[in-house]
Structures are given as structure tokens and as C-alpha cells.
Amino acid sequence: VPELPEVETIVRRFRPLVEGRRIAGFRARWKKQLSPGAAAVWRGCVGRRIARLGRRGKFIVFELDPPGWLLVHLRMSGRFEWGANCECEPGHLRATWIFDDSERLLFCDPRKFGRIIYAADLAAATADLGVEPLSRAFTVRKLAELLRQHHRRLKPLLLDQRVIAGLGNIYTDEALFRAGLHPLARSDRLTPPQVAALHAAIRSVLRQAIIYQGTTFDHAYAGGGMQQRLAVYGRRGQPCLRCGTAIQYARIGQRGTHFCPRCQRGGGSQHRPVRRSR
């Protein structure tokens, strides 16, 4: 469920609950979710205090004291809950952190895609992650460089966490719509104004989504308000809010992709090579 805005919201909600607490116990039901292994995760967190809760891309980052890091990725259906028992199906509870004051942090995940990772070195653990799109490092120039370095279609490129960390299927579609760019447009063929538009679109959609606390579709993620403000995602066949054309749906890079065929350019026919007869 969660992309950058949802993970950021979760971090903000849980930060006041977990920061400063000491982990007295940890239990996990589905060992495959633990990396590099159940023993390493147990040793990594039990007995340590949570000094800070943060985010890197779609990872929730627990900074521990004595030093160490716990990274949690919620993937498709993971969620945190606070308290003795979870609101979801009890059978979906996958892991529990028990604090020294008996409070509990629960990790529920029906599909078991989520991951709990212990890392002694945060930099090494996040070495494969790309630039943070809301950081000062993500400039128009930086985006231009990333787009030039690869020769790929925009949609799969923006979803690639090694390039930009945090965009998922919803906000990629929304950013491309705001920028007026076709999801199939080639990354190395954008004009400078198009790059600038894409940069502004990515930042504005993520910032707005954080303000509205993310997008809620089902019980996997609650409390969001952004779903009422999406322009293309989930609006297949409905009129484009800008021009009225039916929003198109296509499978691009194995992901359902929503776009306005009229407002979003650079997809294919626009890029027929210009042939000059001579």
C-alpha cells in the first residue's frame, strides 16, 4: 500500500509512541520476512532503545541505541498498530515488539510481502536507493542527469527505487499527468522545460499527498484524504479533469497505468524520427 507520503505519515504517527522506548522483546511468526535472519533481527533490536524513527524512500528506519538500524518495508499489505491486540485478523499478525513498559508495536501483514531488516550499517543497507525526491539534493539538474543516464520509458524509470526512492504506482501516474508527459516517453528525449515540469510535478504531488496523509483505498492504510484528489489513478474511462478526454488505462512495465492520451505527450507517435527528403 504505502508509497513515500504514506510511509512518511506512518513515521510521523508512530514517532511519538516509539522514540525513547527500550525494546525488551521481539517475536515473529513468519521468519521469511526477517533479514538477514530471525536471530540477527532479534539480537539487533532486543535490549536497545529506539533513539529516532525516520524514513528513507519507502523504508521506515529505526535508529537504535546502542547503534544499529532496523529497516521495515511494508510492501503491499504491511501495517503498524499500537496496543495489545491488532484490529486486523489475529492470524495476520506477523511480528511484535514488546517494550520495557509493556507497550507493544505490532506488525500486521496479510500477504507476508513486508520485510524487517536489521543492519549494523545504515549507509550500506540503503546503498542501492536513489535520491530522496523531497530532499535538497533532488534538483532539476539532478533529475535531468538521471533521465539522461538511462534510456528508458518514464513510467518504469520513475518506479525504479534505485533512481528515485519513494515513488510508487499512484504518485508516478499523478506526477506524469501533472507534468503533461506520456508514461511511455523516453527519459533521454525530454526537453529542458519538460524536465523542469516533471521535477515540479513529482515534488508537488508528494508534498500535497503528505499534507492529506496519503491515499486510503482499504483497511491496509487508514486515515488518508488524498484519494479524493487524484487526477488519473483509478479513474480509467472517466473524463480528464483538464480536457474531458476519457482517461486511458494500459499495462506498462507490468503495472496498471492511467493517463490522459490528449494532455500527456511524448509517448510514441510524437517521436517518429523527422525524415528530411533530399
Added chain:
DNA sequence: TGGTATGTTCCAAA
């Protein structure tokens, strides 16, 4: 029953 799902990774093919 089959298709789809807000994510990632691995492998094979182009």
C-alpha cells in the same frame, strides 16, 4: 473462476 492489486526481486530474452 479468473483477473486484479498502492511492491520488490530474480532470471531470461532482446
Added chain:
DNA sequence: TTTTGGAACATACC
């Protein structure tokens, strides 16, 4: 070498 497509992971929902 780089990019793309398919399958896998595991479960719920329509």
C-alpha cells in the same frame, strides 16, 4: 551492457 518481460512471493477482493 542495458533494458524489458515474465514469474514469483501470498492473500484478498470483485
